[in-house]
Amino acid sequence: MAGHITLRREVKAIVIDxxxxxxxxxxxxxxxxxLVEGTIRIRVHATALNRADLLQREGHYPPPPGASPILGMECAxxxxxxxxxxxxxxxxxxxMALLPGGGYAEEVVADAGSSMHVPDVLTFEEAGAMPEVFLTSYLNVFELARAKRGEMLLIHGGGSGVxxxxxxxxxxxGLRIVVTAGSTEKCVxxxxxxxxxxxNYKTEDFVERARGADIILDHIGARYLPRDLQA
Known part of the structure; x- marks a missing residue:
């Protein structure tokens, strides 16, 4: 044949106009x-809801250049x-895969390097919620900070996915876990x-309550850094 013909095909997805x-x-x-170089096509059985999905739905978080406009940052x-x-x-x-978008669809094309085999002990529903928050947490706390049993881990935004x-x-x-959150209900x-x-960071000073922290997981940003160092 003189060339390769790609047939157009449609799938169902959750979309926003x-x-x-x-x-x-x-x-x-x-x-x-x-399907492009370096990727795999996944028939999606489960995906997850992340804060970035909510922000994108509201128009505050545009997808990266070239990424799918469909919501969904992970899937299994x-x-x-x-x-x-x-x-x-x-x-x-x-x-299971970490995605720049597109997880809220019947099919997704994922970078093979950002995809992982699902262990037999996990269901698709469990695996679909793993890549974004669990790998972020594992990378920072255990790969970068090298957490050891018995150390104190201070987590800002304890009620978030991460x-x-x-x-x-x-x-x-086996870490001692101290978290901050913005309400009594979230703290409970x-x-x-x-x-x-x-x-409750709105009514208490976390520096005093969490003094001696060995590791601090902070996705709040620069304004917390001086106080993190005090803790």
Whole structure:
């Protein structure tokens, strides 16, 4: 044949036509994403909700250049196609992937290097919520900070996705978990989730309550840095 013909194909996805609240979300037909070099195609069984999805839905968080405008920063499902030259993956494999977008669709094309095999002990629903917050927490607390059993981990935003994931991993690793949160209700839920101490940063000084922290996981930003160093 003189050339390769790519047939247009549609899949279902959750789409938004304009920014707004949850009422703007609806199911629609979109073009199936194209398989390109270094990627795998996943039939999505489960995805997750992250704060970035909420911000994007409201029009405050545009997707990166070249990324899908469809929401969804992670997913889990079955590999149904593998690009030429990609090793370590085959049709039928169970995969979970970190995405720049596109997870709220029947199919997604994911970078093979940002995809992981789903362990047999995890369901698709569990795996679909792993890549974004759990890997962020694991990378920072254990790969970069080299956390050791018995150390104190201070987590800002303890009620967030990253915060709850870090609490879970920290408890498993034998760390003492101290978190900050913005309300009494959130503090109670953080303790129920496994934190040893939850500090309402609106009414208490976390520096005094968390003094002696060995590791601080801070996704709040620069304004907290001087006080983090004091703790």
């Amino acid at each position: 304009h920014p707004g609240d949850e009422s703007v979300l609806h199911v629609g037909d979109v073009d199936a994403p194209l 499902g079955e590999v149904i196609e593998v690009a030429d030259g990609v090793s370590g993956w085959k049709r039928g494999d169970r995969a 915060g709850t994931a870090a609490t879970t991993l920290g408890r498993i690793a 839920r953080c303790v129920q989730h496994g934190a040893d101490l939850a500090i």
